[in-house]
Amino acid sequence: MRTQVAIVGAGPAGLTLAQLLHVAGIDSVVLEARSRDYVEARIRAGVLEHDVAELFVQAGVGERVRREGLVHTGVELQSGRERHRVAFDELTGRTIVVYGQTEVVKDLIAARLESGRPLLFDVEDVSLHDLESERPRVRFAHEGAEEELECEFVAGCDGFHGVSRPSVPAGILREFHREYPYGWLGILAAVAPSSDELVYAHTERGFALLSMRSPELSRLYLQCAPDEDLELWPDERIWEELQERLGVDGWTLHEGPILEKGVTPMRSFVVEPMQWRRLYLAGDAAHIVPPTGAKGLNLAVRDVAALAEALVAWYRDGHVALLEAYSETCLRRVWRAEHFSWWMTTMLHRAPEDDEFTLRLQQSQLRYLRTSRVAATSLAENYVGIEHA
Ligand code: APR
Ligand code: PHB
Numbered sequence: 062m063r064t065q066v067a068i069v070g071a072g073p074a075g076l077t078l079a080q081l082l083h084v085a086g087i088d089s090v091v092l093e094a095r096s097r098d099y100v101e102a103r104i105r106a107g108v109l110e111h112d113v114a115e116l117f118v119q120a121g122v123g124e125r126v127r128r129e130g131l132v133h134t135g136v137e138l139q140s141g142r143e144r145h146r147v148a149f150d151e152l153t154g155r156t157i158v159v160y161g162q163t164e165v166v167k168d169l170i171a172a173r174l175e176s177g178r179p180l181l182f183d184v185e186d187v188s189l190h191d192l193e194s195e196r197p198r199v200r201f202a203h204e205g206a207e208e209e210l211e212c213e214f215v216a217g218c219d220g221f222h223g224v225s226r227p228s229v230p231a232g233i234l235r236e237f238h239r240e241y242p243y244g245w246l247g248i249l250a251a252v253a254p255s256s257d258e259l260v261y262a263h264t265e266r267g268f269a270l271l272s273m274r275s276p277e278l279s280r281l282y283l284q285c286a287p288d289e290d291l292e293l294w295p296d297e298r299i300w301e302e303l304q305e306r307l308g309v310d311g312w313t314l315h316e317g318p319i320l321e322k323g324v325t326p327m328r329s330f331v332v333e334p335m336q337w338r339r340l341y342l343a344g345d346a347a348h349i350v351p352p353t354g355a356k357g358l359n360l361a362v363r364d365v366a367a368l369a370e371a372l373v374a375w376y377r378d379g380h381v382a383l384l385e386a387y388s389e390t391c392l393r394r395v396w397r398a399e400h401f402s403w404w405m406t407t408m409l410h411r412a413p414e415d416d417e418f419t420l421r422l423q424q425s426q427l428r429y430l431r432t433s434r435v436a437a438t439s440l441a442e443n444y445v446g447i448e449h450a
Pocket of ligand 1: 069070071072073074075092093094095100105106162184187218219220221222223224343344345346356357358359361
């Protein structure tokens with residue numbers, strides 16, 4: 062088997078890259094460890110920066126995003142029992158689109174199948190070879206047979222636990238980590254969202270977030286322990302706690318059947334550089350952000366947009382400059398999002414060891430966001446996405 066670009070992983074990063082390359086006439090093979098059903102059922106993030114939604118439209122996979130995506134012009138920040146709106150459109154002239162990552166992945170898989178180019182699910186034992194040569198090879202097993210794929214570039218889009226990053230020889234990559242002493246308990250509920258916009262709530266009981274997937278589906282999160290036992294959270298207790306944290310006078314949180322629940326730990330992670338020889342890392346393979354700033358999916362898509370542009374410049378015009386600049390270009394944007402996500406997270410969560418001093422700092426920061434247009438604009442600009450960080 063031969064191709065131009067071997068793409069490891071069919072999450073948003075790998076699938077978006079495959080589509081961008083297809084549109085430019087560049088051949089690729091996508092290798093995914095899981096089944097199509099598994100990948101399409103995984104419930105993940107749900108906020109697209111306007112430019113990311115637009116990128117899907119331009120790449121020919123934005124028809125449903127455009128039709129079903131909910132355009133939001135702001136979010137609500139709640140401190141105790143008071144809410145304050147941050148108006149993205151007014152402050153930055155830009156908006157966001159609420160549309161599930163799960164739906165993005167379904168749209169991309171449908172487009173890939175339509176393109177007729179290869180996307181292999183359920184591949185096993187993926188290993189990368191000869192990355193330092195001009196003809197890297199990817200070995201894997203598929204449907205009981207050992208396969209070898211010869212390529213010109215490898216895109217490591219296989220997430221935090223993938224094989225790509227560990228395939229770089231020791232001593233080349235530098236890793237930066239931060240763990241948080243909390244996680245999110247997330248639910249998907251069959252009830253109309255109780256608010257038109259997202260609500261990020263800071264309370265003395267911990268953080269809560271009201272989000273949504275459609276006019277009929279609510280998505281809600283509660284700060285919990287990183288290893289919280291879901292057994293301890295029957296549906297009634299989840300709703301009770303959400304009522305406590307999100308409750309404000311004159312507003313009702315509507316409850317409904319819980320369709321899905323799960324616990325996500327939180328971490329920050331960055332690897333530098335994001336490239337070694339013919340291997341280019343993108344998305345969660347290269348960086349993780351805690352979900353509070355809604356940046357994970359957007360970063361992944363922007364990485365592969367930069368990579369696709371660089372590969373097109375190489376294949377069309379023989380220009381190597383963009384490929385050489387890939388890691389630096391991405392890392393500028395990544396570190397801005399890392400800071401923003403860390404800042405939103407530590408401003409809004411209560412860590413078990415936090416003292417009253419920390420609480421007062423958080424309250425002061427939230428008050429500053431309510432009273433200063435400059436402070437609110439900074440949050441808004443980061444949330445809607447900074448093009449050139
Ligand atoms: N071989 C092939 N595929 C693999 C391997 C492997 N060894 N290891 C992992 N994968 C696959 C996973 O099964 C997954 O489908 O790689 C894919 C990686 O996808 P994601 O984890 O969704 O990562 P990415 O595409 O970078 O998207 C980042 O996902 O986790 C969210 O918040 C994050 O929104 C962000 C987005
Ligand atoms: C979501 O809807 O899943 C969501 C929204 C905003 C976030 C994180 C997750 O910051």
